[in-house]
Amino acid sequence: MPSSASLKGHPHLDQWLAITGDNKARVQTGKVDIGQRISTAILKIAAAELDMSLDQIEVLTPQTGISPDEGTTSGSNSMLQSGEAVRAACATARAHLLSLAAERLEENADNLEVSDGVVRAPKTNKTVSYAELIGDQPFNIPVDPAAPVKDESAYRKLDGETKARFIEDIVSGKHTYVHDMVVPGMLHARVVRPPHIDARLNKLDDGVVAKLEEDGLTVVQNKSFVAVAGEEEYPVIKAAERLFATADWDLKSGLETGDIYEQLLSKPRDSWPIIDGKPQLDTPVPPPLEAPAKAAITLSERFERPYHMHGSIGPSAALAIYDGKTLTIHTPSQSIYPVRTSMADAFGMDVEDVVMIHTFGAGCYGHNGADDAAFDAALIARAIPDTPVLLKWTREDEHAWEPYGTAMSMNITASLDDAGKILHWDQETYANTFGGRPVVAREQIGARRLLASRFIDENYEFPKPFPNMGSHGGIHRNIDPLYEFPKRRLIKNMVFDMPMRTSALRALGGFGNVFAIESMMDMLAEEAGADAVDFRLKHLKNERARDVVMAAAKQFGWGNETKEGTPEGTGHGFAFAQYKNAQVYTALAVELSVDDEANVHLKRCVIAGDAGQVVEPDGLIAQLEGGFVQAASWTLYEQVTYDSGGVTSRDWETYPILRFDNVPEIETILLPRPGDPFLGAGEGTQGPTAAAIANAIYRAIGIRLHRIPFTPDAIKQAAMG
Secondary structure (H helix, E strand, O other): OOOOHHHHHOOEHHHOEEEOOOOOEEEOOOOOOOOOOHHHHHHHHHHHHHOOOHHHEEEOOOEOOOOOOOOOOOOOOHHHHHHHHHHHHHHHHHHHHHHHHHHHHOOOHHHOEEEOOEEEEOOOOEEEEHHHHHOOOOOOOEOOOOOOOOOHHHHHOOHHHOOOOOHHHHHHOOOOOHHHOOOOOOEEEEEEOOOOOOOEEEEOOHHHHHHHHHOOOEEEEEOOEEEEEEOOHHHHHHHHHHHHHHOEEEOOOOOOOOOHHHHHHHOOEEEEEEEOOEEOOOOOOOOOOOOOOOOOEEEEEEEEEOOEOOOOOOOOEEEEEEOOOOEEEEEOOOOHHHHHHHHHHHHOOOHHHEEEEEOOOOOOOEOOOHHHHHHHHHHHHHHOOOOOEEEEOOHHHHHHHOOEEOOEEEEEEEEEOOOOOEEEEEEEEEEOOOOOOOOOOHHHHHHHOOOOHHHHOOOOOOOOOOOOOOOOOHHHOOOOOOOOOOEEEEEEEEEOOOOOOEOOEOOOHHHHHHHHHHHHHHHHHHHHOOOHHHHHHHOOOOHHHHHHHHHHHHHHOOOHHHOOOOOOOEEEEEEEEEHHHOOOEEEEEEEEEEOOOOOEEEEEEEEEEEOEOOOOHHHHHHHHHHHHHHHHHHHHOOOOOEEOOEEOOOOOOOOOOOOHHHOOEEEEEEOOOOOOOEOOOOOOOHHHHHHHHHHHHHHHHOOOOOEOOOOHHHHHHHHOO
């Protein structure tokens, strides 16, 4: 069984699992459920490994100080870390319980049967429940990573019984999100934002503040951080608007404007070569590769993606209460432990006195405004002790103030020989950081990454981002193709002093890098006179990669676009990647059409995925298909816009997203690998989606698009050269 990094920090069985007196199991996880259904998968793992029914398992809500500290829920690592840890814990518990039962029933453990948490000796028909063996008592043993686990059949037996946790209440509207919380004595609150991130407050209008306080509202000010709180939500909203309109703001010089892609190439940067997926700190950046003498064709292309926002349908929110010693926060944050430490640093509190309780909010798949909203709520709650404060961001707050996914530029040069084989591959990727989350680090870096820090500290300086030096981390995620090339040069360029605050957005650099790589593969295939799928297979030796490519192509009916009867303006596109070269293998094919007004209409998509052993097929399919829909929206519609006065894309009109009328028919094929390790799948379809759409547009209308988003205006401009 694969080892889990989470077990290294939490090696004791009691940190993961307890058997209760009513013969149920309570399972702990440090990974939060943000719609990716990790808690459903954990539920199923526990039921299968313990031989208990699903309704006997309770997966507890993550809370600091109680749940295992598994860091941030990100990187498609939940199954690899928490899934494997819970599996090992439950397997360890089952083996231990069987040994206790063998002694109690006077029978060899190998002869015992277990059903619904009750152990039976077939020869004597004597039984004993888990609760009778250890109910409400600690195990007091370590997790055994080598404990025998169940084969896939144990999981398949539960398929028909498993449904996403909370799904019935979510669909019916009964489910409570953090936005819906109501507690006695609670105040509603709103933050009064400056016009843009570099603006500062000179002065509030004293008359307006006095009038609001006469009306029973509380105005909280800490230098340039301003908020208003009151018992009724609507008066608070109107008061925040009034405070903003009457305040005296120092706008300073405004945001830097200019071509963002030229800034990526011209601003100060640090650069590192990437070898085997990792940056090489002590290796100088080598000069660009020269095309081999036997190269028949050499192409040099530049691909670009803009700033993207998370675009959560529900804006961020948090509920906080401070009793003079303990600060308790309900939050949908993906990083409850790192944010707890950052909060403690910011307020000079003992970390144990900050309690973060994960509470459902809108799904975000990355570092959206949830952490900042929690800090906003904490600032207000500390100013009004012993009073619960529910702080909600507005739509404008979410669009204009969340951390964005960074803009990127990917420059690729590659050459082919006469036989259509790639001889060399040279890629440089330029981007600002994807690592803006609050982290446990030196010099209060976590605290200074929280948005409000810059408004309560007159001498605030945003901490210089430090690069992700892990394998396929941040900017260099998926920069190293899985294809076989004789020579490759891969360079990561971290660019500084960019105008927007950036952080983690689903797939990080993998979205831009795979878009560029798989677009380039299609261009090279065309130069070689080869079919796009055959060309990829020619350069792939990895059998699992080949399997997903062939499965997607076969199910899609790849090659049928050459047959007579294909409508004019219709095209098919293909793309492949293994996420981080270590997790899910994904290949997908897309059919689309482009109309006379240059609108792209998605018609059909086939996805093939290999994520190792499959625990919850429905959840895995939802991840792959949801990733496609989100990435299609980024690719066709989304882009953050701004001018010197601030962000201008502050609503759904100025930041359009994919609507239901352009969601295609999607078919997903899973290639299960029973007994293989779990492979994270939450971000596998992002990059291939963008490339497949670009490749399909080219086949539809003969226009190769290099810059996302592929709006009608962008397509028309490309058509005009």
